[in-house]
Amino acid sequence: MRKSNVFLVSLFLLLLGFVITLVDAGVRQHQAASKHESGIALVRQFGLTDLALFTEARYTRHLSQADFHSAFQDHPMAFEHFPTGSLVPPPLRMR
Amino acid sequence: MLAFLRKQKYLIDYTLASLLRRKGKNVGLLTVYTLIVFMLASVMLFAHGLRHEAGLVLQSTPEIIVQRMQAGRHAMIPAEYLQRIGRMRGVTKKEGRLWGYYYDSAVKANYTVMTGGQTDAVLSEIAIGSGIARVRGLAIGDYLTLRSQSGDAFSFKITAVLDTESELVSADLLLMAPGAFRHVFGTEEGLYTDLVLSVRNPREVSKVAEKLAKLLPDTRLITREEILRTYDAVFSWRQGVVFILLVGAVLAFVIFAWDKASGLSAEERREIGVLKAIGWETADIMRMKFWEGAIISLTAFLIGYVAAYVHVFFASASLFEPVLKGWSVLYPRFRLTPSVDGLQAATLFFFSVLPYIVATIVPIWRTSITDPDAVMR
Incomplete structure (x- = not known):
């Protein structure tokens, strides 16, 4: 051929x-x-309200219910430390 | 017409023979090219599929959610807020919800505990999401023990495992009676996690939200539109993040392909010289080179795209799972409904196929308009 x-x-x-x-x-x-x-x-x-894609932390599990504080409220000066947090932005109304 | 087609076939024959003479180099190029298209198309199809799925499933999420805030944190909302809202024009239904999170130290997973609001539900019975059933190895009729706020253990009989089709929203759900919720979490009567309002006319939602913000200044309001927009933005962002991570690989490929396509080797120059010397016209050489670019880039695009489609919609995008999973113990098993955005597919085609063809033709045109004798020397 x-x-x-x-x-x-x-x-x-x-x-x-x-x-x-x-x-x-x-x-x-x-x-x-x-x-x-x-x-x-x-x-x-x-x-x-949310997809069960990122169940590791509550602000990533219920992304649309999160606010600016929820990622840092473990203790004063707390860092946001869940891997998903670096990949998902805060909810739209926060920006 | 027939003569034209025949001529193209001869040109393809010649081009394939010429490509096969440098087999190792060209097969390597085709493999890398295909992989790049595969990665880009996978990200594109996956993000679009998820966005489509989220938009569809979350369409019936509550119109307005009212959450009480205290010192920047979410606080339980008293039932009397429902009376304070009173009768508001456009609001057809308002009710308090009880929901929260339960950390199961046995499997180090977070569950989302929800109540359906039905008061007649049996206190000792629960329904669980299929993610929980999988992680804990539970089935209908088994018992799940939860430790309450006061330290007491409560055993619940599992009466239902939620449908696997709905896993994308229900993998980590634990549904129980409101009374059981208050027992386990020590929530007093008259307190709710938040309030949900139904508004019949979607155009009135913002007006209702505005009135609520004035009426209940210590609350924040989340509307359905914001939830849907958030998910739309999340997947665009994720797609953007992955694309940025891929930029390095794409650039490396661009340099490699550009070098391969535009920098003519001495051997190729000689080949063109010989072809011209034996009577090929400049146009024929350009056509031959067009076919060379088209054969490689079209093959790479089609193989890469079809493989990406199979990866995302038949293999559940298994390569992306580690990235999406993060530290989540419970991860839904879901198969996305295929959804292809024609514009995105066309963009991918134009950005992956055309530049390569152009990059192959331009330097050839420069070489082939020069004198064969000069080229061969």
Whole structure:
């Protein structure tokens, strides 16, 4: 087989893969409505405000409920020392 | 048209043969290029997916949360604040909430304890999030013992483990009856953690918040819009932080690629000289070099992007987990719903593919317009 044919077929397959990602995203988003239902119901019932992504400290667990003080209130002159703290900014209304 | 396509195929044949002559160098370049696209696309898809998920799930979060502050710290709010708020135009529902954190020293994890407000819930029963069930090895029917404020141990029967589909918001949740909460945390009757207000018309939220701020000066108000904006900003920020960390790698690659693409080796110069001497036109050489740039950059982009998609949406972005986890013991297991931002994907394409093609063509154009004899010497 000619090299150009091998390349063009591979390129076609890769392009197909790219298109499949777009189609897959569309289809799975459509299907995800039911997947999100239980989460949305919990949020509504208990008034949840935050994602359980960073559970190490309370100001990172409930990021939207935090204020400027909460990261430093362990004791006077306390430093903020949780790893997540260096990666998440304070809530928007604080800035 | 057919002749044009045939010509391009011959050019691709020649270009591939020429690339394969310097196999080690080009395969190395393709690998690094693919890895860079993979990392950038992974960060982009992951941040966008999380932002999309947060926006969707947190859509039904309370419209207004009222928290009492004392000396810069959050303080319990007396139930009489509900009476002080009274009847306010636009507010359809107002109630006190009880919630807090429980540190479980057995597994060194923080739980979020919530109450549903239902007064008839059985005191000795709880529901737990699937993250807690996993970390503690608990199932329905088991007992979980919590140590109360006064030092007494309370055993709760687990009656439900929350759905794994909702893990992104519920991994660390522990749901109990309000009475049990007051027992465990020693919260007196008539005190709540905070108050939540429902406002029917979203456009009235800021007006209601303004009135509340005047009425209850020792409180701070958090609106749903702020919560949603905070999450939007968090993932943009994280994406920005990771991009900054990647800048070093990207710059190293840019230097490497630029050097490879623009600095012509003596061998390449000679090749161009020979091609011109045997009758290739400048345009043909430029087309050949265009194909060289396109073959490498298109392949790298497509492999990198598809691999990133699989990594983020099928392998739960496992490479990022250590960064996101921090010191969290409880980490939700979640599979993001794919969501691709067309504009971001297009930006990634233009910034990864086009510069490389341009960088390959420009120096060739300079060389190929000179006399073959001078180039070969």
